Every structure is written in structure tokens, then in C-alpha cells.
Amino acid sequence: MRILIVGNGAAGNQAAVSLRKLDSSCEIVMLAEQNYPNYSACALPDVLAGWIPLKKTFLMAEEDYSRLNIETNFGLEVNQLNLTEQCLQAGELLYHYDRLILATGSQPVIPALPGSELPGNFVVKTPGDIEGILAHGPQQVVVVGAGNIGVETASALKNRGCKVTLVEMQDRIMPLLYDHKPATIIQSMLEEEGIEVVTGDRVIGISGDSQIELIHTQGQDINADTVIWAAGVKQNTHIARAAGLSIGSLGGIQVDTQMQSSAEGVFACGDCVQSFQVFTRKPCLSLLWSSAKRQAQVAARNCLGYLDKYEGSCSLVIEEIMGIPCVAMGLNLEALQGYEAEVVEHHAEDGYFRVLIVEDKIAGFQGVGSIEGAGAIFTMIKKKTPISESKRVLLNRGLIPSMAWYIDSRRYLSSQY
Amino acid sequence: MKRIVVDAEVCTGCGICQLVCSVHKTGQWHPALSRIKIKQMPEFGIKVPVVCMQCSNPPCAVFCVMNLIYKDPDTGYTMRREDKCIGCRACEIACPFSAAIMDPIREVVVNCDLCGGEPVCVAYCPEGALLYMDEAEAGDKRRSRLGLKSGEIFPRGECSGRGS
Ligand SMILES: Cc1cc2nc3c(=O)[nH]c(=O)nc-3n(C[C@H](O)[C@H](O)[C@H](O)COP(=O)(O)OP(=O)(O)OC[C@H]3O[C@@H](n4cnc5c(N)ncnc54)[C@H](O)[C@@H]3O)c2cc1C
Numbered sequence: 001m002r003i004l005i006v007g008n009g010a011a012g013n014q015a016a017v018s019l020r021k022l023d024s025s026c027e028i029v030m031l032a033e034q035n036y037p038n039y040s041a042c043a044l045p046d047v048l049a050g051w052i053p054l055k056k057t058f059l060m061a062e063e064d065y066s067r068l069n070i071e072t073n074f075g076l077e078v079n080q081l082n083l084t085e086q087c088l089q090a091g092e093l094l095y096h097y098d099r100l101i102l103a104t105g106s107q108p109v110i111p112a113l114p115g116s117e118l119p120g121n122f123v124v125k126t127p128g129d130i131e132g133i134l135a136h137g138p139q140q141v142v143v144v145g146a147g148n149i150g151v152e153t154a155s156a157l158k159n160r161g162c163k164v165t166l167v168e169m170q171d172r173i174m175p176l177l178y179d180h181k182p183a184t185i186i187q188s189m190l191e192e193e194g195i196e197v198v199t200g201d202r203v204i205g206i207s208g209d210s211q212i213e214l215i216h217t218q219g220q221d222i223n224a225d226t227v228i229w230a231a232g233v234k235q236n237t238h239i240a241r242a243a244g245l246s247i248g249s250l251g252g253i254q255v256d257t258q259m260q261s262s263a264e265g266v267f268a269c270g271d272c273v274q275s276f277q278v279f280t281r282k283p284c285l286s287l288l289w290s291s292a293k294r295q296a297q298v299a300a301r302n303c304l305g306y307l308d309k310y311e312g313s314c315s316l317v318i319e320e321i322m323g324i325p326c327v328a329m330g331l332n333l334e335a336l337q338g339y340e341a342e343v344v345e346h347h348a349e350d351g352y353f354r355v356l357i358v359e360d361k362i363a364g365f366q367g368v369g370s371i372e373g374a375g376a377i378f379t380m381i382k383k384k385t386p387i388s389e390s391k392r393v394l395l396n397r398g399l400i401p402s403m404a405w406y407i408d409s410r411r412y413l414s415s416q417y
Numbered sequence: 418m419k420r421i422v423v424d425a426e427v428c429t430g431c432g433i434c435q436l437v438c439s440v441h442k443t444g445q446w447h448p449a450l451s452r453i454k455i456k457q458m459p460e461f462g463i464k465v466p467v468v469c470m471q472c473s474n475p476p477c478a479v480f481c482v483m484n485l486i487y488k489d490p491d492t493g494y495t496m497r498r499e500d501k502c503i504g505c506r507a508c509e510i511a512c513p514f515s516a517a518i519m520d521p522i523r524e525v526v527v528n529c530d531l532c533g534g535e536p537v538c539v540a541y542c543p544e545g546a547l548l549y550m551d552e553a554e555a556g557d558k559r560r561s562r563l564g565l566k567s568g569e570i571f572p573r574g575e576c577s578g579r580g581s
Contacts (some may be wrong), residue, residue, distance in 0.1 A: 001579055013484075038484070040482050040483055040484070042482035042483075042484065042505070043482065043503055046503055051503075052503060056503070057503065059483065059484045059501075124551030148549050190531075244421065289480075289482045290479050290480040290482075290507070290511070293479050293484075297474075297479075316480060316507060316510055316511065318505060318507055318510065320505075320506075325506060327510060329510070371506075371509075371510065372515070373515050374510050375509065375510050375513055375514065375515045375517075376512065376513060376515070377511045378510050378511065378513075379513035394458075397461045397463065399422070400425075400458060400461065400463050400465070401426065401465050402425075404425070404456050404465040404467050404514075405467070405513045405514045405515075407456045407457075407458060407465070408456070408515055
């Protein structure tokens with residue numbers, strides 16, 4: 001059996017490694033536009049901050065691929081997928097497959113605004129982006145978009161000694177992860193770090209002759225020499241779309257729970273797919289490392305005929321700001337619109353946290369500060385464990401020792417027990 | 418595969434396991450550095466040592482953004498290439514048992530590696546509350562004590578994927 005994988009990000013690499021683990025003889029061929037071996041995008045802000053060297057972000061070396069007998073064709077863009085011929089076209093080259101795994105990922109968007117083509121506009125996605133930013137020598141930076149990538153990048157550049165302004169169009173930072181109150185707490189931590197945070201405002205243009213000089217938002221002009229765009233990503237779906245694969249309402253390749261696309265034998269995983277959220281079961285674009293890897297495991301297993309089902313995406317995002325961990329998991333109130341969510345809050349010396357409860361289940365958690373034992377809560381979110389069930393166990397002396405992991409949940413759910 | 422099995426009924430919470438673990442692994446005498454932790458519920462007099470369960474498809478490995486957690490192909494133990502760790506703590510929260518432990522000195526997260534097959538905590542436990550035994554043997558032992566059905570024991574569904 002000959003299996004082609006398009007993409008060498010978290011998803012593509014996991015798919016390749018999982019396939020090889022399950023089957024020592026199948027032919028595995030990876031094709032990817034980007035000419036790097038496996039690297040962790042999540043570690044790139046740490047490089048920007050100067051905490052780790054760039055080479056530490058690489059997760060596999062060329063020898064690893066040959067040891068696993070995985071053929072790599074990196075630096076090669078696939079232009080076309082022909083479903084009836086079962087082949088991919090990359091320039092003049094044709095690659096036939098028995099099964100196909102699309103792991104084409106996503107890319108950050110730089111909107112077409114005046115000045116966004118000037119040198120000094122960057123995104124943070126690849127090792128090359130980091131090299132570009134460092135070579136540019138940023139001093140005054142505007143980071144556009146305060147999602148987790150924007151926040152990490154702003155914090156990293158501040159650590160490097162830059163003057164940093166973080167601009168977010170929504171009314172709070174990390175609006176997809178946190179509710180108002182925790183977002184405000186984290187914002188004040190960033191401000192204490194020396195980052196200027198502007199919310200409810202958007203960048204409308206950049207001026208400068210041959211380089212960036214001034215950033216214009218709706219509300220103000222900011223002196224800067226560098227702009228980092230962290231204002232959202234776009235799924236790389238053009239080959240799938242052109243081939244006629246179903247594309248979901250949110251713009252990702254539509255897959256079923258086995259990560260199979262609308263065409264039999266063609267699987268997809270990672271940032272390029274539209275799957276579903278574990279709690280609401282509604283369509284979602286997960287855009288997380290862990291989801292990419294789990295989806296790739298599922299795709300690989302089903303590709304070889306072993307049944308495995310994706311459980312649904314459940315986000316877990318951790319930021320460390322001035323040494324203090326900030327954690328968001330599951331859904332926030334905005335994402336729970338239409339559900340009746342109870343908010344259980346706790347504000348004490350060791351930190352702040354809130355648990356969002358919907359119909360006896362935990363739908364989300366946001367915490368700043370001590371996160372000890374939060375793994376129990378994350379597991380309850382993923383497993384949709386009824387709170388009444390954990391309570392039943394914790395009231396039963398005979399059951400506790402064998403389900404001791406529930407003990408940690410008391411710290412966060414004491415008002416419910 | 419063998420792993421550490423806990424007999425909570427006889428654990429007195431003396432903490433020797435935590436101390437020998439921290440000394441053996443870090444050279445320091447400090448329970449916070451231990452990879453085995455005693456959880457307590459004083460109102461029931463319950464003390465339960467909790468340690469890495471050696472899941473077959475470990476969630477810590479799926480959530481690790483540096484792909485540094487792997488199952489050792491020979492022993493089946495959940496191992497880490499610690500030199501790659503950036504201390505992001507995702508594995509710590511992905512673990513239902515909170516058995517991935519931040520080592521604040523080296524700023525890396527670690528888990529029990531069964532001391533390569535001779536766990537010191539088991540050797541030093543004065544009560545025999547820690548046992549190093551086979552998966553199947555352990556399951557039988559607990560089920561018979563608790564009169565439980567299988568599957569009622571741990572959130573194993575979590576970790577049940579076949580570790581591909
Ligand atoms: C700065 C940063 C920080 C992050 N931090 C976190 C974090 O803390 N936690 C977390 O969970 N997630 C984080 N993420 C998100 C996480 O990195 C992504 O979800 C993950 O990398 C997605 O992997 P992927 O393989 O699906 O896609 P990608 O990594 O985008 O890989 C796509 C691959 O497909 C190739 N490709 C695309 N189109 C073609 C084509 N036509 N022909 C050939 N090849 C093609 C590309 O070259 C690339 O190799 C972060 C992301 C960034 C950028």
C-alpha cells in the first residue's frame with residue numbers, strides 16, 4: 001500500500017510516524033511545500049524571547065525519516081489533486097497513491113491594507129519567520145491580534161527589550177479563550193510587564209516610505225518599525241476545494257469522525273480540517289497542536305483499516321506571563337451562547353479561576369495562578385463527566401482510593417460538592 | 418507490562434516514597450520534587466499515593482508540543498527526552514492524575530520512569546502500600562477488593578487508544 005501525506009506540520013508528521021508504527025511495510029511518502037523537517041511552531045515565541053535557540057524547535061532530523069523508512073519530498077508544492085486518477089501533481093511530477101492524507105494546515109493572514117507590503121511586516125509561523133524578524137532588528141513593535149499567538153509574541157519581544165503595543169479589535173484580549181474578568185486580569189499582567197495593550201481598536205493602515213514608520217489604528221497613530229500579524233489564520237484548502245472535496249461551513253476540509261473526507265480513502269487532519277467540538281458537538285476549527293496530533297493518529301489508523309474515532313476537539317492553551325501560568329480549557333461564555341452556563345468563581349491569593357458548568361458538566365475552565373490539579377478538571381471536560389458522578393465517588397470512602405484522581409477536582413468544585 | 422500499583426488501604430501517608438524519589442532523581446530531599454505524590458482526604462482518613470499510570474496512548478504525549486514523550490518500545494514505559502522540554506506544562510494539565518511533575522530547578526516536566534524497572538519508592542515503602550506488578554494482576558487485585566466491575570476503576574477510556 002502506498003500512502004501519500006501532504007504537509008509536514010504537527011499533523012503530517014504524526015500521521016507518518018503513526019502509520020509506520022502500525023505497519024512496517026507500507027510505503028509512506030511525504031510531500032510538503034515547506035522545506036523544514038518537523039518543527040514546533042508552538043516553541044517559536046520562546047526563540048523570539050531568547051529563551052531557547054532556534055535549533056531546539058526542530059523535532060525530527062533527516063536521519064529520523066530515513067530510519068523510519070519515510071520518503072520525504074520537502075520544498076515541493078502540490079498544485080493539484082486528481083481523485084479519479086488517485087494522484088497528486090506537483091509541477092511536472094505526478095505522485096500516485098492508494099490512500100491520501102491531507103495535512104495542509106493553515107497560514108497566518110496579512111490583510112491587504114495600505115503599507116502591509118512594506119518590509120517589517122511579519123507573521124510567526126515558521127523558523128524562517130523568526131530569522132526574518134531577528135534579522136530585521138525590531139525595536140518598536142505593534143503586534144496585531146491578541147489571541148494566544150499574539151500575546152506570546154508580544155511578551156517574547158518585550159523580553160527581548162522591544163517597545164511593544166498589542167492591538168486587539170475585540171473588547172478584550174484572547175477573546176476566543178477567556179471571559180471578560182480573567183482576560184482583564186491577564187491584560188493587567190501584560191501591562192505590568194510593560195506591554196501597551198489596546199483593545200476595541202483595529203489597525204487600518206501603515207505609513208512609511210521604504211520602511212514602516214507609523215501604524216494607524218482607528219483611534220491613534222503608533223510609532224513603530226515592525227508589525228507582527230497575529231490576527232487569524234486561513235486554512236490551506238485550495239487543492240482539496242479544487243478537487244471537489246466537501247468544505248465545511250467554517251472553511252475547513254469536512255471530515256467524519258474517522259477523519260475521512262468526502263472522498264473514500266482520502267483523509268485529512270490538523271489545522272486544515274473542520275471537525276467538531278467535544279462538548280457542543282458543533283463544527284469547529286481547532287487549530288491546536290494536540291488536536292492536529294490526535295486527528296492524525298485517527299486518520300492513520302483508519303487509513304490502514306483499524307477503526308478509531310476522533311473524540312472531538314477540546315482546547316487547552318497555557319500562557320506563562322511573568323512566571324505566572326494562565327490556562328484556558330474547553331469553551332468560554334461566548335462560545336457557550338445559547339446554553340445556560342453557571343459560573344463558579346474563586347479569587348484568592350494564589351490566583352483566580354472560574355469553572356463554567358452546563359447541565360451538570362464542566363464546559364470550560366479559565367485560571368490564572370496556581371494550576372495544581374487542573375488535570376482532573378481537564379479530564380472531566382474531555383470525558384463530559386457529570387459533576388454529580390465525581391461527587392458520588394468523593395462521598396464514598398470505598399471508591400475514592402481507586403478513583404483518586406477526582407480528589408484534585410475538589411479544589412475547583414468545592415461549592416458543588 | 419509491570420507498573421506501580423497502590424494499595425491505599427495500608428498507606429499511612431508517611432511520605433517516605435516522596436523523599437526517596439526526590440533524592441534518587443534529583444539529589445535533593447524535597448517532596449515537591451517527587452514524581453509520586455500522596456493525595457489526602459483527611460475527613461475520611463484517606464491517603465493515596467498517585468504516580469504515572471503508564472497509559473497506553475498517553476494524553477501527555479498527545480499534548481506535548483515538543484513531541485518528546487514516547488512509549489519505550491522495549492519496556493512500554495512512558496519516557497521523555499527531557500533535554501527537549503521547554504517547560505510549557507501542557508502535559509501536566511493533560512494528565513488526569515497530575516502525575517507529570519514540574520521540576521522547578523531544571524524547569525522541565527518529568528514523570529515516573531519506574532527507575533528503569535527497580536522503583537525505589539516501592540523498595541522503601543515500609544507498609545507495602547506500593548507494589549510493582551503486572552497490569553492484569555493489579556486489576557484483579559483491586560477489583561476483588563472493591564467488588565467493582567472492570568472499567569469502573571480509572572478513566573482508562575481516556576488512555577485506551579492503542580498508542581499509535
Ligand atoms: C506561534 C505559534 C504558537 C502556537 N502555540 C500553540 C500552543 O501553545 N498550543 C497549541 O496547541 N497550538 C499552538 N499553535 C498551533 C499549532 O502550532 C498548529 O495547530 C499546528 O502546528 C498545526 O499543524 P498542521 O500540521 O495541521 O499544520 P501546519 O503546521 O500549518 O503544516 C501544514 C503543512 O502543509 C504544507 N502544505 C500546505 N499546502 C501545501 C501544498 N499545496 N503542497 C504541499 N505542501 C503544502 C505546509 O508546507 C506545511 O508543511 C501555535 C501556532 C503558532 C504559529
